[in-house]
Amino acid sequence: xxxxxxxxxxxxxxxxLLLLFVVLIAIILLAVYPFVDIxxxxxxxxxxxxYGLFMWFAAAKVxxxxxGAHPITRDQHPELWQAVEAAAVGAGLPVTPxxxxxxxxxxxxxxxxxxxxxxxxxxxxxxxxxxxxxxxxAVMAHEIAHVRNRDIRLMALASVLAGILLILSDILLRVxxxxxxxxxxxxxxxxxxxxVALILAPIxxxxxxxxxxxxxxxxxxxxxAEITGDPEGMARAxxxxxxxxxxxxxxxxATAHLYIESPLVKGRGLTGSLGxxxxxxxxxEDRIRVLEEAGGFTLDRSFLATVPVQ
Numbered sequence: 001x002x003x004x005x006x007x008x009x010x011x012x013x014x015x016x017l018l019l020l021f022v023v024l025i026a027i028i029l030l031a032v033y034p035f036v037d038i039x040x041x042x043x044x045x046x047x048x049x050x051y052g053l054f055m056w057f058a059a060a061k062v063x064x065x066x067x068g069a070h071p072i073t074r075d076q077h078p079e080l081w082q083a084v085e086a087a088a089v090g091a092g093l094p095v096t097p098x099x100x101x102x103x104x105x106x107x108x109x110x111x112x113x114x115x116x117x118x119x120x121x122x123x124x125x126x127x128x129x130x131x132x133x134x135x136x137x138a139v140m141a142h143e144i145a146h147v148r149n150r151d152i153r154l155m156a157l158a159s160v161l162a163g164i165l166l167i168l169s170d171i172l173l174r175v176x177x178x179x180x181x182x183x184x185x186x187x188x189x190x191x192x193x194x195x196v197a198l199i200l201a202p203i204x205x206x207x208x209x210x211x212x213x214x215x216x217x218x219x220x221x222x223x224x225a226e227i228t229g230d231p232e233g234m235a236r237a238x239x240x241x242x243x244x245x246x247x248x249x250x251x252x253x254a255t256a257h258l259y260i261e262s263p264l265v266k267g268r269g270l271t272g273s274l275g276x277x278x279x280x281x282x283x284x285e286d287r288i289r290v291l292e293e294a295g296g297f298t299l300d301r302s303f304l305a306t307v308p309v310q
Contacts, residue, residue: 145223231295
C-alpha cells in the first residue's frame with residue numbers, strides 16, 4: 001500500500017471513529033433522558049456546544065499553555081528552525097509553522113493547530129540536547145507530517161469531543177446527586193444511567209483517542225521518512241527516545257496523544273508494561289521495526305553509546 005493510499009484509508013477510519021464519539025454521546029443522553037429534566041439537558045447541551053466551539057478555536061493556545069511552550073525566533077535556536085523549515089519545504093506546506101520551545105530536560109516534541117496556516121511545532125530543550133542534526137531533522141519531519149496529513153485537525157477535534165464526553169458525564173452525575181432529575185431518586189434505572197455516564201464516557205473517549213493516535217504515529221513515521229528521504233534517521237531518532245527514560249513535567253492525558261512518544265509512561269519492566277496498555281502511542285520498538293521493514297535496513301544501535309541518554 002502506497003503512502004497516499006494509507007492516508008486515504010486512514011481518513012475513512014477516522015470518519016468511523018468520529019462517528020463513534022457521536023454514538024457515545026447519544027447513548028449517554030438516551031440513557032439519562034427519562035430521568036433528567038429537559039430544561040437541564042437543554043442548558044447542558046447549549047453549554048457544551050459553546051465549550052466545543054471555544055475549544056476548537058482556542059485549542060492550540062490551550063495546549064501551548066498546558067505544555068509550557070512559548071514561541072522562539074530563528075536566532076534563539078537556529079538548528080531547530082532550520083529543521084522545521086526544511087521539513088515544511090519538503091512536505092510542500094504553504095507556510096512554515098511557528099516554532100515553540102518547552103523548557104524541559106525530557107526529550108519530546110509535538111505539533112498542534114487547526115490547519116497548516118494555524119499550526120506550530122514544539123520541542124523540548126531536552127530534545128535539542130540529546131538529538132544530533134540527523135535525528136532532529138527526522139523528529140521535525142515527523143511533526144510536520146502530522147500537519148501535512150491533517151492529523152492536528154483530527155486530534156484537536158478528538159480532544160474537543162472527548163472533553164465534551166467527560167464534562168457531560170461529570171455534569172450528569174452532579175445533577176443526580178444535587179437534584180434536577182425526574183423521579184431519579186426512586187428509580188433504580190437512574191443509577192444505571194449514572195453508571196453509563198461515568199464509566200462508558202471516559203473509557204470510550206480514551207479508547208477512541210488511542211485508536212486515532214496509534215495509527216497516525218505509524219503514518220507520520222512513514223511520511224517523515226518520505227520527506228527526509230532517510231527512514232534510518234527516523235528510526236535512529238525513535239531509538240534515542242526509547243533509550244531515554246525521562247518524563248515531561250507539564251503534561252496530562254488530554255494532550256499526551258499529541259507528542260511524538262507518550263510523555264506519561266517511560267518506565268521499564270512491569271510498571272512500564274502495565275502503563276503502556278492504555279497509552280495512545282504504539283511501542284517505539286514496533287515503530288522502529290516497521291521502518292526497518294519498509295526501508296530494508298537493520299538499525300545499528302551502537303551510536304547510542306555516544307548519546308547522553310538518562
